[in-house]
Amino acid sequence: MRSGGGYQAQYRDPPAATDAEPLLLSPRRNASTCTRGGALSDDAGSAKGDRLAAVALRGERLSRNDLVDVRVGDDETFNGDYVVSGDGTLKLPFLPPVPAQGRSPSDIEADLAVLLVREGLYDEAPRLSVRLADFATISVAVSGAVFEPHAVEIGQRAGDIDTARQRALGASTEARNLSAALRAVGGVRPDADLSAIELHRGGRSYTLDMRGVFKGRHAMDVMLLTGDEVVVPSRQCFQDDLMRPSPLSPPGVSLFLSNLTQPATGNAPSAIGREVREIPYGTRFMQAVVDTNCVGGARATSAHRSAILFTRNPMTGVSIVIERNIEDMLRRADRDDYDPYLLPGDAIACYDSNVTNLSEAARVVGGVAAASALLR
Incomplete structure (x- = not known):
């Protein structure tokens, strides 16, 4: 992983900064391990999704309890x-x-x-x-390259429906669509193959292309039924293009953090709640470091701090720990090449500079010396 073999090429250790013209290589490194076809940059003719299947699934379909x-x-x-x-x-x-x-x-x-x-x-x-x-709520199963694969219930209606709609004949909803099911399981992972999403219904299988969601074009967002099974295949690589908000992405990232000079004596003084902080999907490591007040302050005591990212490879479940020198990252022109994207469940910890560590050590030694003098 130090040389770029992790889930993201951005995990690799940055070399010493030089005066040479910076080149951003991480997106190319990430794409080099992808299976063929299915990239957002591919034209519509390379889609694995079956257009005839998408047309067959179009329109209103009845489901149990409707x-x-x-x-x-x-x-x-x-x-x-x-x-x-x-x-x-x-x-x-x-x-x-x-x-x-x-x-x-x-x-x-x-x-x-x-x-x-x-x-x-x-x-x-x-x-x-x-x-x-x-429309009734439906239960569907979602698996594959999503963050939280499991069976979900979707289609719940909001409680505040106006009286005119209550009296009107007919019904319409977007809450039973494929995109709603993918959001309900935490969104698609960065390695998802959106050109070949599989829908299994009544003994038949359909292949759908949802790349248009990320390209600003119409995508076949079909309505699901109770008993449907959705499988999102993986391209076996990290795709930088998928790290942005969309109807298929996670609604945000719950970030767990610690930037304390000393361990806290309780949760209340640390403002630790149910989720420590919610950040937009697509946020990078250094952006979160700034957001957690790990950057800035007096140069004499705050410079040369370091930050650690605790993450996990969602394809293998293997834990990963990344450490970055904050001052070095701030001054690199090629910072984005070594600045990982944050994923749901990631955690960040900030460590103080050597000056702060030395002053803390001196304070402890002084306290011990004072206590020894009192005991004599």
Whole structure:
């Protein structure tokens, strides 16, 4: 790792500063280990995502527990609100269950028209309507190159819905989309292959390309259903281009820090809370060092401090410790080449300069000498 073999090439130790024109090599070093295809810089023609699959998944699809408004002319027997059952079917009185899971409202309308005639309830197909009245929450499983892979429940509605929307017929939500599921598991990792996200549904597999989210273009953000499984593959490399806020990125980084000259006697004086500090995703190590008051002050006592980053390789789970001389990093023109990006769960500790360490040692020696003199 000292030579750049870690999760980020920025982890490697910086060499002695020179007067030569600086070159930023870390992005190229990171990209050198990537699997072929799937980079943000690749054109759309290199996408692994299946456009036909994306089109097949477009539009409203019913899921278990969704609320549906059904109207069959003026027939009070069938008109009303129905909930899609746990087995994925819609059950109307006097009719066999109609499969609804993963199907569109228009598909349900066609089936109901056939059933009403086949069961002898109507001589010819009546005018009927099937409309989504409310989306239920769904449970999906997300794994692969995300920070917290696990099954999640998404689609919760905000409690403050205006009365006009409550009375209106129909429903719409973005909370059941693929991007919402990826955010719910901590966001995609920097090694994620966004060109080949896999969606497994009902025994079939679809491949989706979500790179447009990072490129300022439209991406196929499909609506998920209960029971869906999402797998985000890895490109086996750190991608600097993914280290920025986006609908697929972590909402922020909870940073654990310590910049105390002396260990604290309790949590309250140190302002230690549930999360010590929240910083934007894409923040670099030295930016956080400045934010934690580890930089500045009197040069005689505060210069030549050092900072330590405690992190972990999310691909292997191996812990990593990085130390940087703050004064040296402040003066390097190629600082970004050795300034790592912070990841969720990272911790920072700052150590004082040699002058402060010497003064602390002198204070302790003086205290011991004074106590010895009193005991004589």
